[in-house]
Amino acid sequence: MKFRNFKMVDYVVYGRGCFNQLDEILAPKRVQAQPMIFLLDHHFENNEALKSRIPLRGNDEIIIADVTYEPKTTYVDEIATLLKDKYGQVSGVIAIGGGSTMDLAKAVAIMMTNEGLAHEYQGYDLVKNKAVYKVGIPTISGTGAEVSRTCVLTGPTKKLGMNSDFTPFDQIVLDPELIKGVPKNQNFYTGMDCYIHCVESLDGTFLNTFSQSYGEKALAMCQDVYLNKDIWDENSDEQLMMASYAGGMSIAYSQVGVAHAVSYGLSYLLGTKHGIGNCIVFNHLQEYYPQGVDEFKRMVDKHAIEIPQGVCAQLSDAQFDTMIDVSLGMKLLWENALGTNWEQKMNRDILRKLFEKL
Numbered sequence: 001m002k003f004r005n006f007k008m009v010d011y012v013v014y015g016r017g018c019f020n021q022l023d024e025i026l027a028p029k030r031v032q033a034q035p036m037i038f039l040l041d042h043h044f045e046n047n048e049a050l051k052s053r054i055p056l057r058g059n060d061e062i063i064i065a066d067v068t069y070e071p072k073t074t075y076v077d078e079i080a081t082l083l084k085d086k087y088g089q090v091s092g093v094i095a096i097g098g099g100s101t102m103d104l105a106k107a108v109a110i111m112m113t114n115e116g117l118a119h120e121y122q123g124y125d126l127v128k129n130k131a132v133y134k135v136g137i138p139t140i141s142g143t144g145a146e147v148s149r150t151c152v153l154t155g156p157t158k159k160l161g162m163n164s165d166f167t168p169f170d171q172i173v174l175d176p177e178l179i180k181g182v183p184k185n186q187n188f189y190t191g192m193d194c195y196i197h198c199v200e201s202l203d204g205t206f207l208n209t210f211s212q213s214y215g216e217k218a219l220a221m222c223q224d225v226y227l228n229k230d231i232w233d234e235n236s237d238e239q240l241m242m243a244s245y246a247g248g249m250s251i252a253y254s255q256v257g258v259a260h261a262v263s264y265g266l267s268y269l270l271g272t273k274h275g276i277g278n279c280i281v282f283n284h285l286q287e288y289y290p291q292g293v294d295e296f297k298r299m300v301d302k303h304a305i306e307i308p309q310g311v312c313a314q315l316s317d318a319q320f321d322t323m324i325d326v327s328l329g330m331k332l333l334w335e336n337a338l339g340t341n342w343e344q345k346m347n348r349d350i351l352r353k354l355f356e357k358l
Helices: 018-029 073-087 099-111 184-202 209-228 234-252 258-270 274-282 290-302 317-328 331-338 348-357
Strands: 011-014 036-041 061-065 092-097 133-138 152-154 159-163 171-174
Touching: 011 018, 011 234, 018 092, 018 133, 018 171, 036 099, 061 099, 073 099, 073 152, 092 099, 099 133, 099 152, 099 159, 099 274, 159 258, 171 234, 184 209, 184 234, 184 258, 184 274, 184 290, 184 331, 209 234, 209 290, 258 274, 258 317, 258 331, 258 348, 274 290, 317 348
Parallel strands: 011 171, 036 061, 036 092, 092 133, 133 171
Antiparallel strands: 152 159
16 A cells, blocks of 8 residues: 655744744745745735735735635736746745635745646646745634645636645744634634534545544634634634644545535635635535534534525526536545545435535
């Protein structure tokens, strides 16, 4: 048997205020006149306090990353082309924001050193050349994008990541201070991304002791934050940030499952953001994850969160077919959820009925 030898993040700094060490961290990675490019989540476009803390040197540049929708391959190409035309090459790409900003930064860093268009690298181990230096700094917790081996992108025909050894960040900066003040609903949707992919990993056929050790800890922290606590405090931020990290590590050596496979279809067609998409789908998956869905519903009630309903009510047959095609294309996710014979358990009719519930 051949075991996966997967690439992890090279360096991790954690702690309140560790963002202040960013200048020191970047200094040895600077290459002559080549700038550091900071991709800043558009939610912080007018946050002068945060922007003033970004250690700009020389011809460094802040680019406001429009992540209204999850990143498209065309947007990756647009930014990479702009940087190549302007600078030739850059010293590094630093993401400051949520999971979409981090996925965008990873993809741009890859396209700075690889020819062609971003959609040509959607898949497994298609990237040929090492990316430029890249750093992930999450400002919301739950996606696990900071430790992921992939960067999920919406391409011309599919939603799929650049999944390669060249994708993980070289450095991540985990500062719980940065996630203070995230709006309640967004905090919940993104936190549930972590909770759901832990449920899917721990219940999956790919489960192993490596994944289980991280997944169980991440799940327990999510349960503590969203079920056991009555007051959100600083420790909640710290727990959720580490749950995101551990949850991402859990699926690195396993996979996610039904909720993610179905939500990819929603996202591709409707532009539904990943966290809320997972919540919309998971809310109807009692058949597959009865204990997890029951607990999820208790979390929803406790925090008075509204999960959108009827998002597929007005769709045409052609639109349903598009979502089904995208979802069924996530073969590893279905295999993890249902086993090697998953195609005998999941078909277009079953998936159509599931989408109709959403």
